[in-house]
Amino acid sequence: MSIDRFGKDKEKFDKLQQIIDEKKNMQGALMPIMQAAQEIFGYLPIEVQQFIADGLKITLSEVYGVATFYAQFVLEAQGQHVIGVCLGTACYVKGSQAILDKLSDILKVPVGKTTPDGKFTLNATRCLGACGLAPVMMIGDEVYGRLQPEEVEGILSKY
Amino acid sequence: MDLFRSHVLICGGTGCSSSGSAELIRLFEENIAKAGLDKEVKVVRTGCFGLCEMGPIVIVYPEGAFYSRIRPENVEEIVNEHLLKGRIVRRLLCSEAVEDQNTIKSLDEVDFYKKQKRVALRNCGVIDPEKIDEYIAFDGYRALGKVLTEMTPQEVIDVIKASGLRGRGGAGFPTGTKWQFAKNAVGDKKYVCCNADEGDPGAFMDRSVLEGDPHAVIEAMAIAAYAIGSDQGYIYVRAEYPIAVKRLQIAIGQAREYGLLGKNIFGTDFSFDLDIRLGAGAFVCGEETALMNSIEGKRGEPRPRPPFPAHKGLFDKPTILNNVETYANVAQIILKGADWFASMGTEKSKGTKVFALGGKINNTGLVEIPMGTTLREIIYDIGGGIPKGKKFKAAQTGGPSGGCIPASCLDVSIDYDSLIAIGSMMGSGGMIVMDEDNCMVDIARFFLDFTVDESCGKCPPCRIGTRRMLEILERIVEGKGEDGDIEKLETLAKNIKATALCGLGQTAPNPVLSTLKYFRDEYEAHIYEKRCPAGHCKKLLRYTIDPAACKGCSLCSKVCPVGAISGELRKTYTIDASKCIKCGACMEKCRFNAISRK
Numbered sequence: 001m002s003i004d005r006f007g008k009d010k011e012k013f014d015k016l017q018q019i020i021d022e023k024k025n026m027q028g029a030l031m032p033i034m035q036a037a038q039e040i041f042g043y044l045p046i047e048v049q050q051f052i053a054d055g056l057k058i059t060l061s062e063v064y065g066v067a068t069f070y071a072q073f074v075l076e077a078q079g080q081h082v083i084g085v086c087l088g089t090a091c092y093v094k095g096s097q098a099i100l101d102k103l104s105d106i107l108k109v110p111v112g113k114t115t116p117d118g119k120f121t122l123n124a125t126r127c128l129g130a131c132g133l134a135p136v137m138m139i140g141d142e143v144y145g146r147l148q149p150e151e152v153e154g155i156l157s158k159y
Numbered sequence: 160m161d162l163f164r165s166h167v168l169i170c171g172g173t174g175c176s177s178s179g180s181a182e183l184i185r186l187f188e189e190n191i192a193k194a195g196l197d198k199e200v201k202v203v204r205t206g207c208f209g210l211c212e213m214g215p216i217v218i219v220y221p222e223g224a225f226y227s228r229i230r231p232e233n234v235e236e237i238v239n240e241h242l243l244k245g246r247i248v249r250r251l252l253c254s255e256a257v258e259d260q261n262t263i264k265s266l267d268e269v270d271f272y273k274k275q276k277r278v279a280l281r282n283c284g285v286i287d288p289e290k291i292d293e294y295i296a297f298d299g300y301r302a303l304g305k306v307l308t309e310m311t312p313q314e315v316i317d318v319i320k321a322s323g324l325r326g327r328g329g330a331g332f333p334t335g336t337k338w339q340f341a342k343n344a345v346g347d348k349k350y351v352c353c354n355a356d357e358g359d360p361g362a363f364m365d366r367s368v369l370e371g372d373p374h375a376v377i378e379a380m381a382i383a384a385y386a387i388g389s390d391q392g393y394i395y396v397r398a399e400y401p402i403a404v405k406r407l408q409i410a411i412g413q414a415r416e417y418g419l420l421g422k423n424i425f426g427t428d429f430s431f432d433l434d435i436r437l438g439a440g441a442f443v444c445g446e447e448t449a450l451m452n453s454i455e456g457k458r459g460e461p462r463p464r465p466p467f468p469a470h471k472g473l474f475d476k477p478t479i480l481n482n483v484e485t486y487a488n489v490a491q492i493i494l495k496g497a498d499w500f501a502s503m504g505t506e507k508s509k510g511t512k513v514f515a516l517g518g519k520i521n522n523t524g525l526v527e528i529p530m531g532t533t534l535r536e537i538i539y540d541i542g543g544g545i546p547k548g549k550k551f552k553a554a555q556t557g558g559p560s561g562g563c564i565p566a567s568c569l570d571v572s573i574d575y576d577s578l579i580a581i582g583s584m585m586g587s588g589g590m591i592v593m594d595e596d597n598c599m600v601d602i603a604r605f606f607l608d609f610t611v612d613e614s615c616g617k618c619p620p621c622r623i624g625t626r627r628m629l630e631i632l633e634r635i636v637e638g639k640g641e642d643g644d645i646e647k648l649e650t651l652a653k654n655i656k657a658t659a660l661c662g663l664g665q666t667a668p669n670p671v672l673s674t675l676k677y678f679r680d681e682y683e684a685h686i687y688e689k690r691c692p693a694g695h696c697k698k699l700l701r702y703t704i705d706p707a708a709c710k711g712c713s714l715c716s717k718v719c720p721v722g723a724i725s726g727e728l729r730k731t732y733t734i735d736a737s738k739c740i741k742c743g744a745c746m747e748k749c750r751f752n753a754i755s756r757k
Contacts, residue, residue, distance in 0.1 A: 030457075
């Protein structure tokens with residue numbers, strides 16, 4: 001899936017241009033613009049980073065530096081469903097590593113990667129803050145709590 | 160204003176939302192309307208009640224009936240029985256709230272709440288956080304009015320100083336002193352910032368305050384701005400907290416509409432406005448100078464100090480940065496006085512502290528206790544003890560910067576100085592409880608893994624040093640520990656603490672040092688005996704079949720992926736330890752509990 005600035009993705013770039021125009025005079029505009037860009041494209045391919053750099057008249061390395069620093073910014077396209085297994089302390093002491101291992105086993109992808117069919121991306125996340133439900137995982141916006149490794153397969157089959 | 164005879168309070172915090180409270184709110188409203196009670200009963204979506212373990216929580220006033228773990232199918236019954244006919248559905252009440260056949264306990268009589276004192280959380284679970292009028296009805300913005308019309312900036316700072324309020328983000332720096340520095344600093348522009356980048360895993364105090372009482376933070380930031388002479392504030396909040404962000408946005412909009420933010424507030428010369436900046440998932444951005452770099456749109460790397468932010472902070476201007484919970488105390492101190500606040504807590508730690516209680520504990524949730532409460536009271540009286548009758552092993556406070564408190568220190572007073580003295584720290588308020596099944600070496604490894612991942616890479620002691628420590632710990636939990644590893648860890652820890660640039664690096668070795676201090680025997684067992692006393696570290700486990708319990712069904716040998724189990728049908732099977740990869744499949748399959756792991 002390549003990015004086509006003047007073809008299929010033109011609308012998205014137009015939208016991003018609008019946001020850049022709105023925010024470019026604000027102090028510290030880079031991160032809010034990148035967050036908006038990720039919202040539009042789902043990730044930040046290099047073409048989009050270059051576009052932002054041009055729009056703000058800064059170097060690509062500055063944009064890339066910020067993109068790679070923060071965990072929230074992703075440089076690769078994500079799967080249709082993003083799975084996040086919480087590895088916060090509360091979940092970890094209640095066995096979330098076993099949940100993550102099980103998922104990695106079933107999906108046959110290492111943590112942080114997307115299945116070849118593009119259906120699932122498996123992530124280990126920081127504390128989701130639902131410690132009362134530990135161990136927790138999220139698929140998209142759906143939260144699954146008080147998980148047992150045996151339940152994982154059944155949950156995946158719903159997607 | 161409409162008057163209602165009954166209010167149904169439903170928690171809309173992240174914990175209860177994750178277990179379906181939004182659906183409950185919809186169903187309650189629907190059923191109440193169906194019963195024709197919509198003019199008499201009001202549904203209020205509040206912030207967090209604290210007892211997340213029992214979520215989703217529904218409280219019905221005026222009775223104070225405390226319903227817990229409510230499912231969508233329970234709603235109709237509560238509406239028809241309780242709201243329509245006045246019969247409390249006792250079966251659905253939180254079991255602790257049922258006194259006997261005829262009486263129920265009100266919320267503050269339940270064990271979980273009895274020893275708590277809610278100052279920072281005073282409005283959480285009480286008001287609808289999306290309605291500024293409800294905040295105002297609970298004395299909201301009165302402190303700001305008092306400050307602007309009756310007090311000088313110096314008087315404000317003097318009150319905060321006299322109250323003894325210290326930073327709730329973890330380090331415990333006196334808040335009044337911080338404000339004084341910024342007030343004294345010369346600058347044409349000054350900034351007030353709020354650290355809501357709650358990155359400590361297992362901590363969600365600040366999120367709950369923002370979700371349950373966002374105006375308390377806005378009001379306090381305006382007070383701080385008046386005290387130091389600022390007209391612009393920033394709240395830096397984690398993007399992972401969508402509900403908190405949304406409620407903050409709503410609250411800021413309402414405050415602007417009411418003239419409580421903006422130009423000439425309360426008809427005075429004072430003007431102040433606020434913006435939200437979203438974090439992007441970097442733990443180091445909880446460090447003050449890194450956070451300021453991030454607000455400026457740069458990589459969130461810390462800056463060397465001095466210059467301190469009070470002199471040269473955000474955009475190189477004098478800046479104060481306080482944590483959410485610190486701000487949540489400010490308006491109360493102004494209204495009730497420094498003496499009132501100082502009357503709570505210990506000599507050097509005044510007021511209350513909110514903790515997010517999690518891990519192996521019965522009552523997971525949010526608790527606010529007066530400083531000086533003992534750990535034992537938190538774990539057993541408020542937290543309800545350890546599930547499944549297991550033994551308490553340690554409580555971890557301060558997250559990746561803190562340490563583990565062992566059972567021998569259960570009677571320690573929870574305050575800044577006592578916790579430092581036993582090798583942990585207050586931290587921002589995460590408190591994770593561990594039982595006998597948790598391996599302390601692995602917990603140390605877990606935190607180091609976190610710091611290595613979150614180290615920004617700017618200074619070598621943190622970037623390289625923590626990685627070396629992690630490698631040693633990984634070897635130890637894999638059974639490849641060597642004589643001298645403990646000493647190496649200690650030397651590295653000492654050097655990193657002394658030389659790292661910022662708080663993240665300087666405190667990163669703490670989880671290792673504190674577990675070494677109290678659980679050295681576990682490290683030694685891993686290294687010298689290749690054994691994990693807690694039975695947690697996979698590579699060190701030994702699976703054995705109990706000949707007395709084994710029926711010889713052969714199931715285990717069939718599931719073993721490496722053929723390590725052999726035997727004859729209807730006779731005892733055995734595991735060849737040299738082939739076993741410790742996957743645990745056999746133990747999962749055995750129907751006779753004949754396989755054990757040690």
